Amino acid sequence: MEKFFKLLLISLLLQWKLLLVNGLNTKKSNFDRTYIINEMAMDMIKSCYMEFKTIIIHADSDQTIINNVGKLGSxxxxxxxNSSKNNIGVAQYLHMPLFIMTPKSRMEFHDILMSFKSSPLWNIMAPFLILDKSNRKCMNAPNILKTAWEMNVVKSFFLCVNSKNVSMIYTYNPYTNRAPQPWKNVKTTKKRTDGWTMYSKSNREGLKWEQNYDSGYEKFNKTPFGKIIYTILNAIGNICDGLNFDRTEYLDGSIIRAVVTISGEHEWIPDKDYDESLMEKMLPGDVLVVQALKSALNGTFIFNVDEEGFAMNEQVTGFYRRLQNRSSDIAICFRTHYTSRRFQTTYPVFHSQLHIVTNNRGFYTPLEKIKNYYGIVTLISLCVIFSMTYIVIVLSGRRRRWAFAGFEVLRLIVNASIHSRMNTLSRRIFFTMIFLYCLIFQATFSGHLSAFLTKDEYRTNVEKLEDLRDSRYDVIYGGPSIPPLIKDPLLKKKFILSHHDCAKLIIGNDTAACISDFIYLSQVVFDEKLHMSKEPISKIVYTLPIRDDWPLRERVDIFLMRLEQSEHIYHRVEQYFETERRRQNRILATTEVNAHPIRLWMLDFIFYVLIGGLMLAIVSFGCERQIRHTGFLRRFRHICVRRRVANRRN
Structure with a gap:
């Protein structure tokens, strides 16, 4: 009943208005469609888009609309x-713009959109006002909106005047045939993968009248009563009613094309469309993402299978090619921002960590433990001090030979008494300092000898990127997200691009290292007993690559933001990290640093010294026996005596 009285009031006011207009001036002027379209566009801007601070108009548009928009001070x-490079400083225009154009044909409209797309302010979710300049009475609406659909310009409005001289607004929905009142369905393309629906509405809800822009009409509108009626009509039927409805809110099972990768044990056919039964062959994490997106978007997924992809520099491989040629909307493959920097990506799905993995370098030998405990400076000073002691003993008397001095130094090392005479004050002071030094050295060495022999210690493994500068590492494997983290020129030369499972490449290779995600490393490290850096070298975020200008990107981002705010994924990932850390700690606790009885192999260095000394003693004993047996020593002494006698005679 309320709607009936509303329409009755509108019709009475219109009829009375037309009678007054005809009474003021009976001479009709020619109908000006361009004027009506321009006024309708200005009405939309003033009523619906005054909050837009930037309005972009194509330079070839009607001069009237350019002048009218230019008068808006806000x-x-x-x-x-089309010819300009459109290098606009985007920093000062961060808000969404309003696009306006007046094309005459579909081809001209396509060229205008391409020129707009080259601008940094291009945004497919911005409103596009398309003013009909063809004078074909709205017949261009289907072709123009189809081009807008192909370019993913969702909020497109085609403004025209039809054959009945009624000002009309056309738009479309790329996914369903849903639209609020007062939009009316004009045309629906019912194709499985590219269906869309076109809608229309008159300038004001329920009003379809013949516009008379003669002097009488203008004269009537300027009267106080005419302004009152104009205000009432605008209040009853506002041009903004239902204008900016969300085209992506309801998908109703619309097709979403996704590209995935599956393990090598499953066969797949390139470019073949798979239904949702393919999820049985997908990774568990990918299946969870698809199920969550399907529930949030209420869409139907069609899958294509492709190889792992890279998008670095000018090289685009694998599933990225499908995103580039727009044959797929989204890739259900977690990638970092560094990997997909040439493509648009969704809001981060989850956070992870990068670690360095190398082969475990094993345990220190006792000699290495001694070196690490005392330090290289202490050992060098020890050699210098004993060398000085050796020289002092040799020079302390005529009968002191090198062999005697060597045995004296050995007596000092093993803390035994020496036979050298200390008959001067300088020698007493010198040897007192040497005795104190040997006393301290012997005390510390004896105290830690059991630890050197009974307590295992791991050799120092790689913990930071700087540790990979060691000459023992020739190769560093890593995925596409690693190069931006490596700044050192030497490390850049060692780096080789590989997949995320590079830990398998370093098994048994002590000269190679792998940098990858904790998620891909933990199981291999556990199985192969590799070493993983205790602290991450960097934190990374994983996103889903999508094609350019995908209308559903905003909905997907909002869904992922809500997931993050609920901390559901965050808690799942953190729980996984904590579980893996505990497992790693249990492994270390069962394999490292517990005291044990002295093992025979720990004393190998002593046996090596003993064997070397015994062999040298045997050789020396044999040489002495040979010299005595041949009388070489007596002849040598006789020759020396003869030379001395000859020298005295001379």
């Missing part, structure tokens, strides 16, 4: 042409 007007 917005910045920008003109873009």
């Amino acid at each position: 917005s910045t007007l920008m003109l873009i042409s």
